Amino acid sequence: MxxxxxxxxxxxxxxxxxxxxxxxxxxxxxxxxxxxxxxxxxxxxxxxxxxxxxxxxxxxxxxxxxxxxxxxxxxxxxxxxxxxxxxxxxxxxxxxxxxxxxxxxxxxxxxxxxxxxxxxxxxxxxxxxxxxxxxxxxxxxxxxxxxxxxxxxxxxxxxxxxxxxxxxGDMDGNGTARAREGSRTGSRAGAVSHRRRGGMGNLNGDFSGTFVSDPRGPVHTGSGHLYAEQRPDRGGRPVDGAR
CATH class of the missing domain: 3.40.50.10140 (Toll/interleukin-1 receptor homology (TIR) domain)
Structure with a gap:
């Protein structure tokens, strides 16, 4: 019935x-x-x-x-x-x-x-x-x-x-609707869309690391020193890298 x-x-x-x-x-x-x-x-x-x-x-x-x-x-x-x-x-x-x-x-x-x-x-x-x-x-x-x-x-x-x-969305074992994990390509990255211009953020999940949005000028995300181009007319100075 x-x-x-x-x-x-x-x-x-x-x-x-x-x-x-x-x-x-x-x-x-x-x-x-x-x-x-x-x-x-x-x-x-x-x-x-x-x-x-x-x-x-x-x-x-x-x-x-x-x-x-x-x-x-x-x-x-x-x-x-x-x-x-x-x-x-x-x-x-x-x-x-x-x-x-x-x-x-x-x-x-x-x-x-x-x-x-x-x-x-x-x-x-x-x-x-x-x-x-x-x-x-x-x-x-x-x-x-x-x-x-x-x-x-x-x-x-x-x-x-x-x-x-x-x-x-899929159903779990109790018949309750749940959100589908990942996309059709199998990605499970737990990232939130980053719409801010000129900033840095992180990705977690299967794809992890640091991303840079709309960089302006020299960018460095590792260790060591980054030296800007030294031009005599502008008095370029070395820039200390990430600590």
Whole structure:
């Protein structure tokens, strides 16, 4: 069964839910991400399929836009007030079954308040949320994926199996992302880029020693004496070398 369940409301951020599903499916695999319109096969009984999936999922992402509280309602009654509303039922099931529930606030949607929610969903307002801005979607979804990797070792393994580590650093034995050491040429030099003009610095690692940036005049980094060119008209004098 999928480890991630994408919960959303039709007529609010349905297109965003599709975007989230596609990106997380790319990272973790189609089999690990459930979105009703994609994952329920034609002819299947969707109430049973929805409940079975949400009861077995580990993480429920609640995609929330500006119209999430009102969309789908009738008159002055919001859709969430209906006990048979599927968006509500999925969240209730996830909370009752101990899944991690993450509100995903889209395009500046405000944080949920418990007083705006039915009593049965009150805990949703206390769940730590993440934001998704369409102008920064790639970075926001990348951070979300990293959050999920940190939450579940199973997702860390799935990400590694689908090549996520190749783009975002290798995974260690515990499934935690770590920075790749060295470059593709095998260099492990622990040097920091030196951008200052006219100075000296050190390189450590496989390549070690002293470098000189933009030298002006005589340069000496060894032992002994360095003598400047002695010109009678300028009164050149010997310069003592490094001590």
């Amino acid at each position: 999928p480890l991630i369940f994408v919960n959303y409301r039709t007529n609010d951020e349905e297109a965003t839910a599709t975007l989230v599903d596609r990106e997380l499916s790319r990272i973790f695999g189609e089999e690990n991400v459930f979105r009703a319109s994609k994952s329920i096969r034609p002819g299947s009984r969707y109430p049973q399929e929805l409940l079975k999936a949400v009861r077995r999922t580990s993480v429920l992402l609640v995609v929330i836009g500006h119209r999430w509280l009102e969309a789908g309602g009738t008159g002055t009654r919001g859709a969430l007030e209906d006990e048979n509303d599927w968006t509500r039922r999925e969240i209730e099931e996830a909370l009752e079954n101990g899944a991690v529930v993450i509100p995903l606030l889209v395009a500046g949607a405000r944080r949920l308040r418990s007083e705006d929610l039915p009593v049965a969903l009150g805990d949703l307002a206390d769940c730590q949320y993440r934001r998704l801005d369409h102008r920064n979607a790639a970075a926001d979804l990348g951070r979300l994926a990293d959050d999920l990797i940190a939450l579940l070792p199973e997702l860390a393994t799935a990400a590694r199996n689908h090549g996520h580590g190749d783009d975002h």
